[in-house]
Amino acid sequence: MWTTRLTDSQRDALKALIAAQGEVGPSLSGAYEALDLARWDDLPEAELPWDRVAELARTQGCDEADVVWDLAAGMRIPHATPTRRAAAAKRAARQNASRTVPPRKKAA
16 A cells, blocks of 8 residues: 655646546546545544553553554543442442441350
């Protein structure tokens, strides 16, 4: 795969060359559509939370590149902070553990 950066005038010239072909097949029509979509100045800067990526890679036993690949395929990054339900369950477990149970009397 090749990538290139084009100025707006270069991009317009390529689109004009494709349009001048007359009847275009699926390859050239795909290229024409890609030229419409491929505006480098419209792309946002990509940012990943690298500390979370590294942590996920460690916990999954894989490389950071594998985690990035999964993210590109649509995997969501799990939150580092527990959910409200999980936090409430932890609090309840701590409260239940701290309660003392009186000792039972032995039967005679």
